[in-house]
Amino acid sequence: MRRQVLPAVLLLALGACGQQADLKPKAGQDLPPPPYGREDRPKAKALLQVDPQAAPERSVELRKRSEDRTDDPFDLPPSDE
Template identity: 65%
Template sequence: MKRTALVAALLLALAACGQKSSLEPAAGEALPPPPYGATSTPDADDLLALDPQAAPERSVELRRESEEREDDPFDLPPED
């Protein structure tokens, strides 16, 4: 039983190892058609790039010093 579990874990770990290479469409397949109004078909890297709205950059600086908290009217003690 332990040997079977060990072999299964080894096979699972081996299956998790993937080849890292550039993405290409499967054989006989093509990339999706270009978006409406686009002048060229985007390649795989362009399709995987996130637009700024999907991954916005941090626009506020983190607090570096402790500050007094403002009074919170909703910070009530628990009910008995």
């Protein structure tokens, strides 16, 4: 019996992953209050967008050869406190 239940559970779980609907607050609940200093309340789609500072572009510049590191003033040994 367990062999019959496991595929059914996996199919149901896989089917739940494919939902492509807009996100909405639950019934009876509202979106969070507007940020301090802002008059209007942003919509859910605007709250889900990531600003460029939160996800900066990656630098894909690869090193072709090894280079000596410059002196790092913050590379200090641990203190004995």
